[in-house]
Amino acid sequence: xxxxxxxxxxxVTGSLxxxxxxxxxxxxxCGLFQGRRRESLEKNRVLPFDPQMISGIILSHAHIDxxxxxxxxxxxxxxxRIFCTRATADASGSLLLDSAHxxxxxxxxxxxxxxxxxxxEARNHRGGPDDQRIxxxxxxxxxxxxLEVIRETIxxxxxxxxxxxxxxEEVQKALPxxxxxxxxxxxxxxxxxxxxxxxxxxxxxxSFCIVRIQENSDARTVGxxxxxxxxxxxxxxxxxxxxxxxxxxLDLLIMESTYGDRxxxxxxxxxxxxxxxxxxxxxxxxxLLIPSFAFGRTQELLYVIHELFLAxxxxxxxxxxxxPLAIELTxxxxxxxxxxxxxxxxxxxxxxxxxxxxxxxxxxxSVEDSMKLMRKKGPHIVISGSGMCEGGRILHHLRHKIQDPxxxxxxxxxxxxxxxxxxxxxQGDAYAQNGRKGEAPQIKFFNQVFSLKxxxxxxxxxxxxxxxxxMLRFLKDSNLQVRRIAVVHGEETQALAFADTLxxxxxxxxxxxxxxxxxxx
Numbered sequence: 001x002x003x004x005x006x007x008x009x010x011x012v013t014g015s016l017x018x019x020x021x022x023x024x025x026x027x028x029x030c031g032l033f034q035g036r037r038r039e040s041l042e043k044n045r046v047l048p049f050d051p052q053m054i055s056g057i058i059l060s061h062a063h064i065d066x067x068x069x070x071x072x073x074x075x076x077x078x079x080x081r082i083f084c085t086r087a088t089a090d091a092s093g094s095l096l097l098d099s100a101h102x103x104x105x106x107x108x109x110x111x112x113x114x115x116x117x118x119x120x121e122a123r124n125h126r127g128g129p130d131d132q133r134i135x136x137x138x139x140x141x142x143x144x145x146x147l148e149v150i151r152e153t154i155x156x157x158x159x160x161x162x163x164x165x166x167x168x169e170e171v172q173k174a175l176p177x178x179x180x181x182x183x184x185x186x187x188x189x190x191x192x193x194x195x196x197x198x199x200x201x202x203x204x205x206x207s208f209c210i211v212r213i214q215e216n217s218d219a220r221t222v223g224x225x226x227x228x229x230x231x232x233x234x235x236x237x238x239x240x241x242x243x244x245x246x247x248x249x250l251d252l253l254i255m256e257s258t259y260g261d262r263x264x265x266x267x268x269x270x271x272x273x274x275x276x277x278x279x280x281x282x283x284x285x286x287x288l289l290i291p292s293f294a295f296g297r298t299q300e301l302l303y304v305i306h307e308l309f310l311a312x313x314x315x316x317x318x319x320x321x322x323x324p325l326a327i328e329l330t331x332x333x334x335x336x337x338x339x340x341x342x343x344x345x346x347x348x349x350x351x352x353x354x355x356x357x358x359x360x361x362x363x364x365x366s367v368e369d370s371m372k373l374m375r376k377k378g379p380h381i382v383i384s385g386s387g388m389c390e391g392g393r394i395l396h397h398l399r400h401k402i403q404d405p406x407x408x409x410x411x412x413x414x415x416x417x418x419x420x421x422x423x424x425x426x427q428g429d430a431y432a433q434n435g436r437k438g439e440a441p442q443i444k445f446f447n448q449v450f451s452l453k454x455x456x457x458x459x460x461x462x463x464x465x466x467x468x469x470x471m472l473r474f475l476k477d478s479n480l481q482v483r484r485i486a487v488v489h490g491e492e493t494q495a496l497a498f499a500d501t502l503x504x505x506x507x508x509x510x511x512x513x514x515x516x517x518x519x520x521x
Contacts, residue, residue, distance in 0.1 A: 088207070202226065209223070
């Protein structure tokens with residue numbers, strides 16, 4: 001028996017680990033690598049195993065960096081099942097369909113870049129249209145590509161074409177493979193292999209996965225944290241610390257380390273911090289723009305804003321949720337009150353209130369309404385995706401709002417390296433530390449350069465990931481007995497720092513590299 005690590009090794013995205021036994025090959029997660037388009041596409045295209053040889057997939061939760069390569073596996077001969085909680089199964093459909101649309105859009109953009117480079121080079125060698133004419137040929141508008149011309153040029157000159165990783169139709173064919181189960185129920189996932197899911201407190205349906213393997217007289221137990229949630233956050237229950245007797249003795253714990261050397265703002269400060277930012281922005285006649293992940297972060301923001309409005313701690317300005325995906329996932333959140341914490345039941349459900357809806361909240365679905373919202377004046381709040389500002393409607397809101405010092409860009413989540421969100425965060429922080437004096441930082445997106453004059457602020461308490469102290473609290477407070485820990489799902493500096501902390505506390509720890517194997521014998 002052994003575990004081989006193929007993703008989220010010394011980096012945050014692409015979670016994927018393979019458990020091999022004498023009879024089974026079980027995959028923990030099957031996530032997409034995220035970051036620069038072309039680099040991520042190249043990493044995602046190659047699966048490190050033959051899908052036909054995989055017995056099953058255990059999915060810790062629905063986030064795309066944990067689930068996003070599942071359609072690639074199912075379309076290449078996978079014959080097993082995908083085991084997860086019921087809420088994760090429900091959410092995965094929406095997230096994977098959205099991912100398919102993004103794959104198509106990314107492929108179209110890369111093909112546009114290929115054709116544009118080809119035509120520019122041809123002009124330089126033989127003469128031809130200038131840059132403006134080339135753009136006019138390949139674009140129907142600023143944001144809409146002329147796909148017919150792009151595809152015809154690729155075909156005519158036999159240029160390298162980029163295809164999406166998978167299509168909407170392939171996602172739809174993948175969804176019947178999902179099987180949703182309640183927490184704390186033993187699930188047969190292979191021959192002589194069972195899995196029990198425990199609430200991880202990260203997002204709706206997220207789970208710790210405990211797998212028990214019996215090979216003749218040789219028994220082993222492997223734990224996989226997926227992503228560990230924070231303690232005492234709104235909506236969801238705390239991460240599980242009380243495990244069943246048969247699941248407590250772990251030969252190996254595969255453990256995340258996203259914030260392995262960092263500490264968040266205290267949870268108790270989250271609500272007053274958000275209230276302060278809303279008040280400051282509204283009183284300055286500005287717009288509060290919040291890039292947010294559609295699943296988890298958005299619902300938590302709505303919940304806390306609702307609390308602030310009910311308590312009279314923030315002015316009831318219009319709030320716009322401008323993300324069809326987030327709107328759909330908010331509906332799914334509303335369908336699973338069985339996983340809410342006691343406070344959510346007391347404050348909202350028992351009073352007949354929906355935590356995620358209030359009178360000044362408007363769901364923005366159509367592109368036309370979104371475009372009107374971008375031009376709206378006066379104080380209001382916009383929550384829009386994507387969370388790392390790598391695509392989606394948030395880019396258009398940024399284009400209209402980033403150069404006005406009255407506005408605020410609120411960062412409420414993790415921004416991976418090489419993302420636009422990370423650049424806005426780092427350059428905004430540097431500008432603020434310099435007293436916002438001198439020329440504002442220059443941020444490039446949409447092939448334009450914008451002055452980052454809007455105020456950039458951060459609330460770390462909204463993170464759905466446990467920080468260093470909370471991960472240690474999970475280990476300390478739980479009744480797990482852990483022989484060895486493999487630290488994954490963290491940028492190398494975070495993973496190595498957290499591993500050092502664990503070693504000082506007496507744990508045997510490894511930080512695997514891609515393709516590295518740990519034996520359970």
